[in-house]
Amino acid sequence: SSGINAEWPLRPGKQHFGHINLFLIRESSDVRDLSSFIKNFFMEAQAIMRAHVAALGGNVLFMYRIRELVLIDGPQKMQAQILLNVTGDAAQVVYPPNSVAS
Numbered sequence: 001s002s003g004i005n006a007e008w009p010l011r012p013g014k015q016h017f018g019h020i021n022l023f024l025i026r027e028s029s030d031v032r033d034l035s036s037f038i039k040n041f042f043m044e045a046q047a048i049m050r051a052h053v054a055a056l057g058g059n060v061l062f063m064y065r066i067r068e069l070v071l072i073d074g075p076q077k078m079q080a081q082i083l084l085n086v087t088g089d090a091a092q093v094v095y096p097p098n099s100v101a102s
Helices: 034-055
Strands: 014-028 060-074 079-093
Touching: 014 034, 034 060, 034 079
Parallel strands: none
Antiparallel strands: 014 079, 060 079
16 A cells, blocks of 8 residues: 555656655743744644655655644743654656646
């Protein structure tokens, strides 16, 4: 099983590069706004996944999932730690000429 969603079957113009499974950790001892800390971490995690897909030669990430999220915060000391496990399948999709890729 390739792990690719049935809506995107492999056919000419598509190449599957494999499953990506990353564990990311972020900690800080200067957390003034916990929601901003979490939001920034999620944006960084998505950027890392995009970069990983591009490094494999892909341009699409299918089946993106957050498998695990652990948040530990110590508001009295302005500390926080996040553990995040994200997964997905990297692929390359070649769009036909004159089509709009969204």
